[in-house]
Amino acid sequence: RPEVSVFQINSPSPEVVCHATGFFPKAVMITWQKDGEDVHEDVVELRETLPNQDGSFQKRSILKVPAEELQKHTYTCGVQHSSLEKELVREVPKDSSAVHLIVIMVIGAVVGMFLCVLIFKYQQTHRGAEAEDNE
Structure with a gap:
């Protein structure tokens, strides 16, 4: 069978x-x-x-x-x-949408973390420049 x-x-x-x-x-x-x-x-x-x-x-x-x-x-x-x-x-299964959703979520998380790091670094350098200007 x-x-x-x-x-x-x-x-x-x-x-x-x-x-x-x-x-x-x-x-x-x-x-x-x-x-x-x-x-x-x-x-x-x-x-x-x-x-x-x-x-x-x-x-x-x-x-x-x-x-x-x-x-x-x-x-x-x-x-x-x-x-x-x-x-x-x-x-035939209609869609592997679960896989697509996971991929999109992972990409979104990576982009989000990258943006957080950029914002953090920008704030660090910006604060450092302000502190030097105030002295």
Whole structure:
């Protein structure tokens, strides 16, 4: 019985991987849908079926669509295999917004600390100059 996972790789352009593993016999079908409609083959790269050490098999299908498309539409990966009563369907996660939020927060914190250091140094030098002027 296959285990199916869907994950995103942000290489030069975003790619979504549908990975099926642990199935036997070797024959398996992986399909993609966009809002319930079959996806054109020109944006899908189907990798060869590979053996696992335990005698089962694994296969990957890669969906290559712009990030905006992934946000605007619902994409699903479907896996059909003789060991399954019905197709296994996994939805592509809409967004890695949690990661984006963390990155933005870290950048904001670094910029904020940098500004605090600049303000502190400015006040130090400004106070020093005022003290010399008063003497």
